Every structure is written in structure tokens, then in C-alpha cells.
Amino acid sequence: MQDLLNLLGPGQRIFVAGSSNEPSGLLQAMAQLGLPENLNFIQFPIPGLNAVDFTGWNSSAQLTTFFMTPTLAKADLPRVHYLPMQMRAVFDYLSDNIDVCLLQVAYDRDGVLRIGPNVDFTASVLSAAKVVIAELNTAVRAPLGCPSIEPGRIDYLFDSHRPLTPMAVPKIDAAAQIIGALVADLINDGDCLQTGIGAIPAAILNELDGKSDLGLHGGLLDVGGRRLIEAGNVNGMRKAVDQGRHITGMALGDDALFDWLADEPAVIFRGADHTHEVSAIAQLQNFVSINSAVEVDLFGQVNAEYAGGRQISGTGGSVDFMRAAKVSKGGRSIVAMNATARGGTVSRIVPRVDMVTALRTDVDIVVTEFGVAQLQNLPNRQRAGALIDIAAPQFRDELRSQMSAG
Numbered sequence: 061m062q063d064l065l066n067l068l069g070p071g072q073r074i075f076v077a078g079s080s081n082e083p084s085g086l087l088q089a090m091a092q093l094g095l096p097e098n099l100n101f102i103q104f105p106i107p108g109l110n111a112v113d114f115t116g117w118n119s120s121a122q123l124t125t126f127f128m129t130p131t132l133a134k135a136d137l138p139r140v141h142y143l144p145m146q147m148r149a150v151f152d153y154l155s156d157n158i159d160v161c162l163l164q165v166a167y168d169r170d171g172v173l174r175i176g177p178n179v180d181f182t183a184s185v186l187s188a189a190k191v192v193i194a195e196l197n198t199a200v201r202a203p204l205g206c207p208s209i210e211p212g213r214i215d216y217l218f219d220s221h222r223p224l225t226p227m228a229v230p231k232i233d234a235a236a237q238i239i240g241a242l243v244a245d246l247i248n249d250g251d252c253l254q255t256g257i258g259a260i261p262a263a264i265l266n267e268l269d270g271k272s273d274l275g276l277h278g279g280l281l282d283v284g285g286r287r288l289i290e291a292g293n294v295n296g297m298r299k300a301v302d303q304g305r306h307i308t309g310m311a312l313g314d315d316a317l318f319d320w321l322a323d324e325p326a327v328i329f330r331g332a333d334h335t336h337e338v339s340a341i342a343q344l345q346n347f348v349s350i351n352s353a354v355e356v357d358l359f360g361q362v363n364a365e366y367a368g369g370r371q372i373s374g375t376g377g378s379v380d381f382m383r384a385a386k387v388s389k390g391g392r393s394i395v396a397m398n399a400t401a402r403g404g405t406v407s408r409i410v411p412r413v414d415m416v417t418a419l420r421t422d423v424d425i426v427v428t429e430f431g432v433a434q435l436q437n438l439p440n441r442q443r444a445g446a447l448i449d450i451a452a453p454q455f456r457d458e459l460r461s462q463m464s465a466g
Contacts, residue, residue: 061093064216067191068160070096075154075185076103077163078110079310080227081178083195085220086162087112095121102158104150104180105129106257107373109225109312115139126150127374147180147279147377148336154184161189165209166202169322176206177224177321178310179329180279183207191215199223203311203321205328227282227312230259232266235398235429240264242427243350243396247271250298251346254278254381257312260352260396268293275299277344279335279377281308281327283317289326301343302328309335336377341384347391349381357413358444358463359420360435362395366415375417382422392424399428399452409451411462426450
């Protein structure tokens with residue numbers, strides 16, 4: 061590891077690939093080293109997959125993050141710098157002033173060295189990084205749709221043999237199942253979909269068995285997306301660009317998903333400059349963006365990142381997709397969420413959100429287990445009324461009084 065240490069120096073900015081492409085074996089080894097002072101690690105972590113506290117590596121290590129996680133909430137917070145930035149902008153931000161790139165690579169079935177299965181920012185970072193340190197994971201076959209990398213671009217190669225960390229299967233409760241069915245009713249044959257992580261997106265995908273000629277273009281592909289591709293519901297044949305291909309930035313799931321991707325050339329991994337790029341999505345007709353939220357207020361403003369007086373997640377890519385849906389012919393921006401939190405004691409339809417992640421102009425439709433609020437083209441008072449109608453019944457009178465007072 062001395063050769064690796066020779067590549068590191070005080071004050072460097074070190075990008076660490078996140079999600080399913082985090083070089084976990086390499087990071088475990090690095091945590092045992094006496095690293096230089098004042099290193100600034102940069103990562104976009106995913107809760108449940110990425111749990112490294114870089115501030116614990118030495119007393120001067122810092123982390124710039126685009127997404128807060130439970131692990132980081134327990135870190136030395138003065139050395140954790142949360143940067144609110146949408147994913148498309150993160151791609152451009154990382155194209156400058158990166159000294160070192162840490163990522164995972166693997167060989168595909170034909171012996172080609174590839175990056176993945178998360179490539180959101182890889183191209184941007186590789187264009188800037190002076191040093192590339194990679195973990196070669198021989199337990200994994202790289203997806204055929206991931207970008208290749210020339211071995212000569214890698215300055216230090218760390219060998220490992222470990223399974224990828226699986227993404228926990230979300231538990232779909234009764235409310236999520238109802239929401240999934242309501243959203244599925246809003247999806248038409250031929251629509252091109254983007255969904256997120258969690259029980260509600262999983263429930264939505266489970267309800268699409270009756271749809272045909274769907275497309276996928278988004279930030280992630282999971283086991284629900286794979287099932288729809290294999291069943292033929294998703295074929296991408298009506299897409300004006302990337303026809304017949306399923307576009308994603310990352311894959312999240314289990315060993316079966318990653319094994320399938322190793323032999324599935326129709327799933328193409330692209331960076332956030334394509335997956336989250338408005339001009340690319342604008343070419344896709346009937347693009348439907350489906351995202352969740354912490355709360356939505358009576359104006360239709362969305363908070364997807366802040367609760368209890370603290371940052372709990374990040375801006376992510378939801379606003380990129382919402383605004384792209386607005387410029388797609390026939391596109392729709394949907395926010396799907398439970399009507400309550402904390403066991404039904406707190407309404408998630410609120411008079412005013414604590415933090416604005418998405419503007420009221422970014423949202424067309426809000427769905428809870430109590431119904432669908434079609435906000436597009438509604439004036440303020442009518443949209444507030446539509447949102448109150450899908451709040452949990454026990455909170456509606458209070459919300460009406462708040463609306464009247466406002």
C-alpha cells in the first residue's frame with residue numbers, strides 16, 4: 061500500500077464513487093493507513109449502501125457530501141460539508157478541481173475492463189482527476205452497458221473479491237400499495253418513466269403489469285425495473301431517442317440483478333449529463349417523473365430533504381426530472397407520498413414546508429393514499445383545496461383553517 065500512499069498528499073480533493081460502485085474493499089484498507097492531513101473527500105452516498113465516515117479516518121479529514129445519511133449524522137459535523145446541488149449540476153461541479161478519483165472496476169464477460177454499476181459522475185471526474193485509484197473486484201462481472209476504462213488510465217489497482225452490497229427490498233405496506241395503484245392509473249401505454257428508491261416506487265412498478273411499450277430513463281434501475289423489462293412491459297420502442305434501450309445511471313438490487321445486467325446489453329449506463337439532462341429528456345415524449353417528498357404545502361411546494369430541523373437527505377435529482385417532464389411533450393411531474401408520518405400523528409400536507417426543494421411550478425400531480433390532486437393549471441386557492449382533499453381526514457379541517465387564515 062506504500063505505492064498508494066505515495067499518490068496521496070496533504071489537502072487533496074478526493075472523489076469517492078458512491079452507491080453500488082463504492083470501492084468498499086479499497087476504503088477498508090485505506091482506513092487503516094496513516095493518511096495525509098487535510099484531505100477533503102467528496103461523495104454522493106446512498107443510505108443503506110454507503111456507510112463510511114471519512115471524518116473518522118484522522119482528525120483533519122473532511123467530507124463534502126451532496127446527500128446526508130444516518131452515518132453522516134453521527135459524524136464530526138463541523139467537518140461534514142453538505143452541498144445542496146441537483147445531480148445534473150453535480151456532474152459539472154466535479155469536472156474541476158478534483159485531485160484523486162477512487163472507484164470500482166470489473167471485467168465483463170468478454171474481458172473488457174468496465175466501470176460500474178454506478179456511473180453518474182464518473183466521466184466528469186475522470187476528465188479532471190490527476191490520479192485514479194481503482195478497486196478491481198473479481199467477484200463481479202461488469203454490466204455490458206457500463207462504460208469501459210483503459211487500464212493505462214489507472215494509477216493504482218487494488219485487488220478484491222467481494223459481493224456487491226445488496227439494496228434492501230422495501231416493505232410495501234397497505235398505503236404504499238394504494239398509492240402504487242393510483243399512480244399506475246396515471247401511466248399510459250408508451251410513457252417513459254423515471255422512479256426513485258423505496259416502497260412507493262416499488263409499489264408503482266408492481267402495478268404496471270397491464271401497461272405496454274413503456275420506456276425507462278432515469279437515475280436508477282432496480283429489481284422492479286428488471287421484472288418489467290423481462291416481462292415485456294418495458295421495451296423502449298416508442299422512445300424518440302435511445303429507442304429500445306433502458307437508460308440508467310446506477311443499478312441497485314441483489315446479486316440476481318447484477319448477474320442479469322452482466323448479460324443484458326439493452327440496459328445502458330450513462331452519466332448525469334445524459335440521465336438528468338433536460339435537453340436529452342425533452343426529446344422523449346410522455347416522460348413521467350415520479351418522485352417522493354417529506355412534505356408538500358398548500359401552494360404545492362415540495363420539501364424532499366429536511367425534517368426535524370435538520371438535513372436528512374439531499375436535493376438529489378428529483379428537480380432535474382420534474383423540470384424535464386415539463387418540457388417533454390405530454391410529460392407529467394408526479395409527487396407520490398404517504399399522507400402522514402410518525403404513525404399517523406403528523407400530516408405531510410402542511411400549510412408551509414420547512415425547506416423548498418421543488419417549486420410549486422415544478423409539480424403537476426400529487427398522490428397520497430387518499431387520492432390524486434391534479435395541480436397543473438390550478439390557481440392558488442383551488443390547488444390548496446385539491447391538496448387538502450388528499451390529506452389524511454383528521455387533518456383536513458385544520459388545513460382549511462390555515463388556508464382561510466392565509
